[in-house]
Amino acid sequence: xTMSASQREVEYLATQIIKEEKPVTLQSFxxxxxxxxxxxxxxxxxxxxxxxxxxTASFIITGKSxxxxxxxxxxxxxxxxxxxxxxxxxxxxxxYCLHLKKISLTNSELAFEELKHPVDASRREExxxxxxxxxxxxxAVKLQPGAQPIAKRDAPARTSTKxxxxxxxxxxxxxxxxxxxxxxxxxxxxxxxGKVNTLSNYTSRKGEAKTIPTKRASEESSTGxxxxxxxxxxxxxxxxxxxxxxxxxxxxFEMEDEDSVPAKPIKSNSTDLEKLFDDDNFSDIDVDExxxxxxxxxxxxxxxxxxxxxxxDVSSKAISEEPVQTITETASEEPEEETIQEIDEDxxxxxxxxxxxxxxxxxxxxxxxxxxxxxxxxxxxxDGKKKQSSLMNFFPKK
Amino acid sequence: xxxxxxxxxxxxSEPGEVSTRATVEYQSDYPKRSEFTIASNERKYDHQFFxxxxxxxxxxxxxxxxxALQKWGDGTRKxxxxxxxxxxxxxxxxxxxxxxxxxxxxxxxxxxxxxxxDVDKGVDDVLPIPPDSYVGDDEEAIxxxxxxxxxxxxxxxxxxxxxxxxxxxCIVAVLGMEIQAGIFEIMDVVYPExxxxxxxxxxxxxxxxxxxxxxxLSIDExxxxxxxxxxxxxxxxxxxxxxxxxxxxxxxxxxxxxxxSIKPIQEVGDRENRDFITTNNYGSKNISQYxxxxxxxxxxxxxxxxxSLPVSVMPGNNDLSEIxxxxxxxxxxLFRKNAQYLNGEYLESLTNPYWxxxxxxxxxxxxxxxxxxxxxxxxxxxSKLILTIMESHIKWQNFIPTAPDTLYCYPFNDKDPxxxxxxxxxxxFAGNQxxxxxxxxxxxxxxxxxxxxxxxxxxxxxxxxxDLESLETExxxxxx
Numbered sequence: 116x117t118m119s120a121s122q123r124e125v126e127y128l129a130t131q132i133i134k135e136e137k138p139v140t141l142q143s144f145x146x147x148x149x150x151x152x153x154x155x156x157x158x159x160x161x162x163x164x165x166x167x168x169x170x171t172a173s174f175i176i177t178g179k180s181x182x183x184x185x186x187x188x189x190x191x192x193x194x195x196x197x198x199x200x201x202x203x204x205x206x207x208x209x210x211y212c213l214h215l216k217k218i219s220l221t222n223s224e225l226a227f228e229e230l231k232h233p234v235d236a237s238r239r240e241e242x243x244x245x246x247x248x249x250x251x252x253x254x255a256v257k258l259q260p261g262a263q264p265i266a267k268r269d270a271p272a273r274t275s276t277k278x279x280x281x282x283x284x285x286x287x288x289x290x291x292x293x294x295x296x297x298x299x300x301x302x303x304x305x306x307x308x309g310k311v312n313t314l315s316n317y318t319s320r321k322g323e324a325k326t327i328p329t330k331r332a333s334e335e336s337s338t339g340x341x342x343x344x345x346x347x348x349x350x351x352x353x354x355x356x357x358x359x360x361x362x363x364x365x366x367x368f369e370m371e372d373e374d375s376v377p378a379k380p381i382k383s384n385s386t387d388l389e390k391l392f393d394d395d396n397f398s399d400i401d402v403d404e405x406x407x408x409x410x411x412x413x414x415x416x417x418x419x420x421x422x423x424x425x426x427x428d429v430s431s432k433a434i435s436e437e438p439v440q441t442i443t444e445t446a447s448e449e450p451e452e453e454t455i456q457e458i459d460e461d462x463x464x465x466x467x468x469x470x471x472x473x474x475x476x477x478x479x480x481x482x483x484x485x486x487x488x489x490x491x492x493x494x495x496x497x498d499g500k501k502k503q504s505s506l507m508n509f510f511p512k513k
Numbered sequence: 514x515x516x517x518x519x520x521x522x523x524x525x526s527e528p529g530e531v532s533t534r535a536t537v538e539y540q541s542d543y544p545k546r547s548e549f550t551i552a553s554n555e556r557k558y559d560h561q562f563f564x565x566x567x568x569x570x571x572x573x574x575x576x577x578x579x580x581a582l583q584k585w586g587d588g589t590r591k592x593x594x595x596x597x598x599x600x601x602x603x604x605x606x607x608x609x610x611x612x613x614x615x616x617x618x619x620x621x622x623x624x625x626x627x628x629x630x631d632v633d634k635g636v637d638d639v640l641p642i643p644p645d646s647y648v649g650d651d652e653e654a655i656x657x658x659x660x661x662x663x664x665x666x667x668x669x670x671x672x673x674x675x676x677x678x679x680x681x682x683c684i685v686a687v688l689g690m691e692i693q694a695g696i697f698e699i700m701d702v703v704y705p706e707x708x709x710x711x712x713x714x715x716x717x718x719x720x721x722x723x724x725x726x727x728x729x730l731s732i733d734e735x736x737x738x739x740x741x742x743x744x745x746x747x748x749x750x751x752x753x754x755x756x757x758x759x760x761x762x763x764x765x766x767x768x769x770x771x772x773x774s775i776k777p778i779q780e781v782g783d784r785e786n787r788d789f790i791t792t793n794n795y796g797s798k799n800i801s802q803y804x805x806x807x808x809x810x811x812x813x814x815x816x817x818x819x820x821s822l823p824v825s826v827m828p829g830n831n832d833l834s835e836i837x838x839x840x841x842x843x844x845x846x847l848f849r850k851n852a853q854y855l856n857g858e859y860l861e862s863l864t865n866p867y868w869x870x871x872x873x874x875x876x877x878x879x880x881x882x883x884x885x886x887x888x889x890x891x892x893x894x895x896s897k898l899i900l901t902i903m904e905s906h907i908k909w910q911n912f913i914p915t916a917p918d919t920l921y922c923y924p925f926n927d928k929d930p931x932x933x934x935x936x937x938x939x940x941x942f943a944g945n946q947x948x949x950x951x952x953x954x955x956x957x958x959x960x961x962x963x964x965x966x967x968x969x970x971x972x973x974x975x976x977x978x979x980d981l982e983s984l985e986t987e988x989x990x991x992x993x
Contacts, residue, residue: 141753142747145752157525176520177753182949182990183989186754186990187993188991188992199517206758207521208520209522225740226742234820248532248533250822251858
């Protein structure tokens, strides 16, 4: 050894290894003391050879075997000879790590030790000076100028999706307006399809459509308390909104990747979604049913801030609609004998009779409508007659 | 006996100057670069896969036809007194008549995933676990068929099929004879003419520039680091070995990480009994397979390497990318603090597969799913078959024939990016293999393809160095 370790280096090794009982690796030594790696190799070897009684070392052997280049870590000097047997050509052997004999280091502990000395990109030049290979200059890549407009474009895109999604989200609300068990069922149908379409990464939707409806239906029919269930439903749009938002975010992320993602496809997507829901409505449920359910939904959308007003609205509506529920129940039981017998049986007699009488005549008319299958619905909002007729219409079908 | 003391700190001397890494010109603009990139608004599944097969067939048919006609002729040559005829369609094959016909191979194997079975069991919306092998217990049950739009014929001749691998999706011409209804005794096979190779005019003469390819780092989420990773890092940036060693590593111009950088969390418990019909979206069925900790560690690994060496990262089967081939680049947010360098010449997040273009050298790389999948078609999984399969990929002129049959894939419309249409690469590597292997495959039309099987680093501690000029490869093994 021609070169000897400086005072500072020896002191560092002594405090680290002997006092603190910590391992010192080649890399940590070089980085901590800002010395060249080759110099570190020499210092570490020298220190090891002078303190063999207390300190043990692991070595790196570089060279070639019959298969190719080999970089071998030997855990102690005594292993070296054996490890060398596999080499056909040896480049060098140098110390990798020094530590006290009494502490034994596992490989992972050693690796963990190395992780304590992470690189600091600002010290690159130092590292190169100390023997690391100087690579090309690292440049932080700014997001390409094209990316900026994307961010801007994002905004309209997002709003467009948002603007487009509310109708989708609103649907559960609509159905929520009706609190009869039947309505809740519809809502769940909607929900099922909606989720499948928006969240592709969920593993299984099976059974949900089946389990929820029955559960909820039983719950709601048992409470029978209109206002409460309405509130519960008012929460649901929130959930849905979250869902669609997360979808938005995903898309945004992807848009960052691509240089230009026109807002159009998204729009069309959302409209597609809408259509999908529309279809569902038409296929699953009578048109008249939809018309009825749409009414509360608009109320919610417009007056979302004035909840009290809304609730009043709803409650008043609910009262007027309660008969509907009973009708549907009785109707399903005795579809043909609609009016007269019920009056006799039930306690609500009078109210039922009033609401019940009109549907009869209007029934044939209602039947004609679904055949046409058009969105006549929204126009005839307040028509109580038609609501009922539609319900009646549904049950005989089944 | 070698005296180790002779080698202690041999060649370790402080050089006066900073050693500088070799560089090659970064080519950011070439057509094949975005061959497998799919714009986010085009990742649609509303096409039929048929279009892909149709394109593949159309594209390769003519190239096979010329080769086959040259070899077998049509009514001009005889084998054992029998005249060889060409048949347009499989349906036209007449019994006892020696003929050749072009078609698509289809393998019917017992353990192939079957969506119809899943529907039957009601688990069709749960991602099935791919089997380790598609071949069932009964090796006899392998049925290889040739089909076209007119019909199917079962290919028979065990000895021949053992030597010549044919898997679903390959387009080939077969010579043989129908020995009984529907069974075609295969005697010979002709592959498509190889697509031309770009002339290899290197500017690197004598410059001794290299690239390193590593795959399957499988960085764990545990607190303990993998010491081999540390040594790999230090070796690549020049901290280990003699001056000669760091001189060698300074000729490495780029590190390609070919997939599976992150180790997914092992699934706990048997999946069969897991509750997939729960209504709770945050329950056991939707637990992430990944631990952010491993990403952080991967990021640290990258930032350490990036100090000195440019890196290209391809996603693999276990990475955070979609399951469908071609896998799209890993998202920039996964690169955390290194995201600032992303997609400059320093750090690239690439697709899998990817066409590299390094100084006019065309390198096609995959993360190995295509090789693994073909292995599943074969009765015995042998590491020596890896190179044979990769050679077959070149022969078939399609390097992922089993997509979309057994590998998930985007339904490309009238396109098949996995078929060599206009170009055959100079170098073709597949990552995450059991074993290192490298071979030069001569092409019939001149030129050679260097195929490299890159082993999993986490299992072997090996990575591969490719010389950009001579196309020779070398494996570096890190032992602890």
